[in-house]
Amino acid sequence: MSEILNTLMQDARVWQGHQHIRTNQSAEPTGYQMLDNQLGGIGWPRGALSECLLNAPGIGELQLLLPLMQRLSHSGKTVFWINPPHTPYAPAFAREGVNLDQVILIHTEDEGDLLWTLENCLRSPVTGLVMVWPGKLAAREIRRLQLAAEAGSNVCVLFRERRYAEQNSPAALRLELAPGEHQDLRVNVLKRRGSWPGQCCSLAMHHRADLAFQEAPRIVQGPWSGQAG
Amino acid sequence: MLWLYLHFPHLLLDHIRRSRENEGALAVVEGSGQKVIQACPKARAQGVRAGMRLKTAISLVPELGMVRADHQQEARILEDQARWLYRYAAHIVLVPPDGLLAEVGSLQRLYGGLPAVWQTVEQGLNERQLNAWIGIGHTPLSARLIARTGKGECTADKGHILRALGQMSLMAAEFEDKTRTRLQRIGLNTLGEVLALPSNELARRLSPETLAYVQKIQGNRADPKTPWHPPHYFRQQIDFVQEVEQSQGLLFSLQRILSELEEDLCWRQQDTDSLLLVLQHRHEEPTRLRVRTSGPEHRSETFLNLIRLRLEQQPLRAPVLSLVLSIRRFLGREAGAGRDLLGETQDLNEAWHTLISRLQARLGEAALQQLSPQADHRPERAWSASEVLRRPGTRLPDYTQLPRRPLWLLRGPQPLTAAPSRWFSGPERISGGWWDGQRVHRDYYIAQLDSGQLAWVFRDVRDGWFVHGWFG
Numbered sequence: 001m002s003e004i005l006n007t008l009m010q011d012a013r014v015w016q017g018h019q020h021i022r023t024n025q026s027a028e029p030t031g032y033q034m035l036d037n038q039l040g041g042i043g044w045p046r047g048a049l050s051e052c053l054l055n056a057p058g059i060g061e062l063q064l065l066l067p068l069m070q071r072l073s074h075s076g077k078t079v080f081w082i083n084p085p086h087t088p089y090a091p092a093f094a095r096e097g098v099n100l101d102q103v104i105l106i107h108t109e110d111e112g113d114l115l116w117t118l119e120n121c122l123r124s125p126v127t128g129l130v131m132v133w134p135g136k137l138a139a140r141e142i143r144r145l146q147l148a149a150e151a152g153s154n155v156c157v158l159f160r161e162r163r164y165a166e167q168n169s170p171a172a173l174r175l176e177l178a179p180g181e182h183q184d185l186r187v188n189v190l191k192r193r194g195s196w197p198g199q200c201c202s203l204a205m206h207h208r209a210d211l212a213f214q215e216a217p218r219i220v221q222g223p224w225s226g227q228a229g
Numbered sequence: 230m231l232w233l234y235l236h237f238p239h240l241l242l243d244h245i246r247r248s249r250e251n252e253g254a255l256a257v258v259e260g261s262g263q264k265v266i267q268a269c270p271k272a273r274a275q276g277v278r279a280g281m282r283l284k285t286a287i288s289l290v291p292e293l294g295m296v297r298a299d300h301q302q303e304a305r306i307l308e309d310q311a312r313w314l315y316r317y318a319a320h321i322v323l324v325p326p327d328g329l330l331a332e333v334g335s336l337q338r339l340y341g342g343l344p345a346v347w348q349t350v351e352q353g354l355n356e357r358q359l360n361a362w363i364g365i366g367h368t369p370l371s372a373r374l375i376a377r378t379g380k381g382e383c384t385a386d387k388g389h390i391l392r393a394l395g396q397m398s399l400m401a402a403e404f405e406d407k408t409r410t411r412l413q414r415i416g417l418n419t420l421g422e423v424l425a426l427p428s429n430e431l432a433r434r435l436s437p438e439t440l441a442y443v444q445k446i447q448g449n450r451a452d453p454k455t456p457w458h459p460p461h462y463f464r465q466q467i468d469f470v471q472e473v474e475q476s477q478g479l480l481f482s483l484q485r486i487l488s489e490l491e492e493d494l495c496w497r498q499q500d501t502d503s504l505l506l507v508l509q510h511r512h513e514e515p516t517r518l519r520v521r522t523s524g525p526e527h528r529s530e531t532f533l534n535l536i537r538l539r540l541e542q543q544p545l546r547a548p549v550l551s552l553v554l555s556i557r558r559f560l561g562r563e564a565g566a567g568r569d570l571l572g573e574t575q576d577l578n579e580a581w582h583t584l585i586s587r588l589q590a591r592l593g594e595a596a597l598q599q600l601s602p603q604a605d606h607r608p609e610r611a612w613s614a615s616e617v618l619r620r621p622g623t624r625l626p627d628y629t630q631l632p633r634r635p636l637w638l639l640r641g642p643q644p645l646t647a648a649p650s651r652w653f654s655g656p657e658r659i660s661g662g663w664w665d666g667q668r669v670h671r672d673y674y675i676a677q678l679d680s681g682q683l684a685w686v687f688r689d690v691r692d693g694w695f696v697h698g699w700f701g
Contacts, residue, residue, distance in 0.1 A: 058682030058699030062636040078581065089638040089698060090600040090612035094628035096636075101625075104617055105598040106588065113592060124584040126577050179681025209675045209683055209700045210633045211653050 028155055031067020038189060038199040039173070044068060045193065047153045048172035049146050053162045053190070057085060060185035060205035061177055065157065066096055068129060073099035077128025077154070080121050082106045083114065084133055102128075115141060119148040122156055130156045139169070146170040165190055183211060231334035231343075231385055233318075233350065234372035236362040237310070237327045239267040244306045245296055245468060247358040247485070255294040255470065258283055266298055294470040300326065305466065313357065315459050316496055317349055322369070322454040328376070330369050330454065337385075347383045366390050368448040374402060374420075394446065395421025402446075408439050420446075463493055463501075463556040472511065472548035476540035479508070479552060483536060486554050487529035499559040500525030504532060506554055510547040518543070523589065523617060524582035525560045531583065538590040585617055602628065606661045607669045608638060608697060632657075635685045635698030642695035645686055649676035656688075675700070 027042035036043050044050055054061055069079050079102055081088055094100055108114040114134060121130050122145070137145075137160075149156045158171065165176050174190035174197075183206040189199040237243070241257050246269060254272035256265045265286050268277040272293060277286045287293055303326050311321050311329055320332035333346050340346045347363065354361050364376025367387050371394055375381050378401050384390065394402075399409045402420040412435070417423055423431075423443060432440040444450035465486040473479055494500060502525055508516040520535050589597055598614040605611045611634075655674030662668045671687040678684055685698035 056680050056682050057637055057701050058635075058678075058684055060683075060701065062701035066636075076577065086637040086639050086699065087612070088600060089608075089634055089636055091602040091628070091631050092634040092636050093600070094602045095631040095634065097629075099625060100600050100602075103600060104585075105600060105614065106592065107596050107598075108592060109596075116591065117588060120584060120587055124580055126581040126584060183677065183683060208636070209653060211675070 026153065028068055028071075030064070031071070032064070032203050034201050034203060035064075035187060038187070038201050039192060040195055044155045044157070045172045046155055047150050048193075049142065049149050049156050049158060049170070050173040050175070051158045051160055051164075051169060051171040052175050052177055053160050053165050054177040055162045059177060059179040060183075060203070060208060061159065062088075063205050063208045064177070064185060064187075064203070065129070065131065066098070068155065069093075069098050069103075070096065072128030073102040075128070077102065078126050079103045079128055080106060080130045082117060082121075082130065082132045083108060083135070084131070111135075111137075111141075115144065118145055118156075122148045122152045122154060124152065127152065127154045129154060131159065132156070133159045139167070143170045146172075182206065183209070230332055230367070231337075232366050232369050232372040233331045233333040233346070234324075234364045234366065234369070234376035234381075235310070235314070235329040235331075235350070235354075236364070236373070236376040236379075237307070237329075238360060238362065239269075240306055240310075240327055240359070241296065241298060241303055242267045242269055243359045245470060253292060253294050253470075254290050255296070256286060257296050257298050259298055262297060296468070296470055302466075302468070303327070309465065310357075310359070311457055312459050312493075313353065314350075315457075317346075317353070319456075321457045323457050324373065328373060330372065333365070334385075343385050344383050366394075368446060369452055369454055370442075370446045371448070374446065377401070377403075391424075391447075392421075395419060395424060397421075399423070404439070404442070408435060411435060461559070463490055464553065465489060465555075466551060466553045468551040469549065472550055474545065474548045476537075476545055479540065479545075479549060480533065480537060482552070483554070484529070484533060487532050487536075490532070490554070490556065491527055491529040494527040494559075497559065498562050500527045500562050501556045501559055502526060503558050504536075504554060504556055506536065506552060508545070508552050509550045511550055513547045516546060521586070521589065521594065522582060523585035524578070525562065526582070526586075527562070531586070535586055535590045538587065542591055589617070602631070606659055607667070608634070608659070609641075610662075610667070612638070635683075636701040637699040639697055639699075642687070642697045645684075645694040645696050647679060649684065649686065650679050651677040653677070653683075659687075673697070 026046045027044055028046060029036055029043040030039070052061060052064070073079055081103065084105070088103070088105065090100060093103070106117055108117055118130065118132060121127050145156070162176060165174070169191075171191070172193050176188040176190050178186045178188070180186045180202050185203045185205045187201050187203060189197050191197050239257070242255060246255060254275060254277070255269040256272050256277055257267040258264065259266050263283055265277060265279055265281045265283060267279055272286075272290060276289045277293065283295075307323060307325060307327065307329070311323055314321055314329055314331055318331035318333060318336060322330040324330055333343070336346050337343050340349060343365070350363065362376050362379045362381060364372050364374070364378075364381035365383065365385070366372030366375050367390055371390055374397060375390070375393055378397065380393070382389070382393070397420040399412055399418065399420065402423075404412065412423060415434075424447060428440055428444065431443065441450055445452045467482045467486065502522050504520045506518040506520060508518070510516070518536075518539055520532070520539055522531065522535065526532065585597065594616060597617045599617050600612055600614055603611055603613050653675040656672035658672050660670045670690045673685060673687045676684055676686050683700035684696045685700065686694060686696050688694055
């Protein structure tokens with residue numbers, strides 16, 4: 001091995017794939033044991049961006065964050081929703097035991113306001129979780145958000161479309177979400193700190209609509225008549 | 230009783246000078262704009278004198294800043310000073326247009342002697358960059374006369390005060406012109422000579438009114454004064470000599486009145502949560518900016534930051550002639566909860582208010598919402614959004630009895646375009662609203678679409694199919 005390579009190895013400036021480094025980064029457990037295991041037993045990184053990439057709502061993406069929301073809202077931390085595509089339905093969250101006094105919904109008009117709002121929320125000690133639906137974002141802006149996230153110590157989750165999975169991103173954790181066969185949520189880890197990505201797991205999410213796990217639907221014959229629609 | 234009189238020889242000028250950034254020559258001109266009434270030291274140095282014609286003054290100093298005297302404005306400025314003086318003395322009387330009277334006899338013990346009172350007042354005047362002549366007298370009138378000569382002395386000795394009065398000319402003693410002429414014709418030239426006359430002679434020869442005046446100076450006749458009480462609001466105005474076009478220029482002046490507000494609030498032991506800022510323009514309707522904090526606040530720095538954000542968001546429509554800051558809502562101050570003795574732990578409550586106020590100032594109050602469930606069967610009415618409020622430690626009602634609902638609700642039902650691939654549960658019939666005309670009559674189902682999304686769909690009376698929510 002050349003001398004230059006040796007120096008690099010000794011300085012520990014190069015991460016070697018066969019070493020599994022336990023990150024000492026603080027994190028919040030996801031509340032799903034299976035996913036926590038895949039993420040090296042830690043969960044959502046704090047003080048860093050996380051990305052959830054999905055194509056359409058209604059596949060269990062909020063359910064994925066619900067344990068975190070429940071925990072944070074009761075420990076007095078504020079949960080911010082910035083520019084959600086639909087209305088978070090208050091009765092449903094109340095039923096799930098989320099303290100709605102700690103949930104704040106923000107609508108911003110343009111991108112400048114969005115970034116400004118995010119930076120302010122991320123830096124504040126009162127924030128526990130920020131969920132953002134940013135629409136289009138340039139890589140430079142994500143970088144800026146990552147820096148803002150590092151300034152605070154809270155969880156920030158960006159919801160973006162799956163087509164961005166191809167692009168690289170400075171986010172610390174990137175999860176690709178897709179619906180599974182049995183109303184479950186398939187999570188594909190695209191990027192994580194401290195180890196190789198590529199882990200896959202499937203989280204049971206059928207309880208989100210009180211559906212007993214079953215092979216065959218309860219209503220075999222739907223009310224949908226063949227010619228309607 | 231001992232009275233302290235403050236005579237402000239050029240109050241309007243001082244008021245304007247202290248809210249100016251640049252130090253140009255400045256003069257106050259009378260209402261009709263013909264004559265100079267007051268001139269600042271810089272203008273005086275260049276030859277501008279009170280009583281000079283305005284044209285002469287301008288030819289002497291071409292860049293002279295001019296302010297038109299306005300009685301209402303002067304009265305207001307005087308009241309501002311009274312508000313400040315009220316911190317030191319309880320019994321205050323306004324003597325328009327340029328004087329304040331305070332009873333100081335009762336303050337000597339509190340401050341530890343008359344010199345300390347004098348010094349406190351003088352220091353306050355310096356801090357506020359105001360010029361005033363102070364006089365002390367045993368009656369309101371004697372204090373006034375002494376102050377207006379500009380030779381006030383810090384003494385409580387009645388004999389000394391009377392001697393000072395005695396040397397005063399009739400002009401300085403402010404007799405009416407007619408009375409003064411008559412006194413001079415009798416051969417009297419100083420106040421002391423008038424005071425020495427027997428009172429019944431004075432009444433007979435001159436008039437009972439003159440006697441009353443003299444007796445009030447001496448203290449032989451009651452001179453009741455109704456004390457002034459500070460109003461229950463805060464109002465400060467800044468008048469600009471030159472119109473301000475940049476919001477930066479406003480911030481400079483705001484800084485001073487906000488720190489005065491902070492002092493005022495500290496002194497009242499109160500907080501506020503809403504400021505009204507009115508910007509006057511020459512040709513347009515005034516701009517009214519209401520700045521709110523999400524919680525009780527008193528620090529000028531916080532207010533200034535919020536106003537700065539507002540001004541950044543909302544550029545000035547037109548140059549600003551003057552600005553008025555007023556506060557009418559005061560809240561009792563609470564001790565910062567959760568702060569330990571050494572102030573090491575961060576006060577989260579305070580941080581929360583700071584963050585929310587900042588966001589509201591930039592995005593507008595309507596941009597931030599809080600959600601809560603409402604008691605209604607119709608899904609679109611079973612929730613409400615409200616302005617963000619800190620609800621301290623309310624016990625959460627038990628919501629576990631609510632029916633299972635999706636986490637996402639669409640802003641309005643969307644037509645279902647393709648048949649769902651799987652049906653799970655339903656129908657759940659929701660029918661209501663006949664009482665308020667917003668009739669809803671629907672059968673709800675939970676179904677999975679081809680895309681894998683779990684949807685809350687319904688069929689309404691007209692047999693149309695809609696998606697109303699996603700089980701996110």
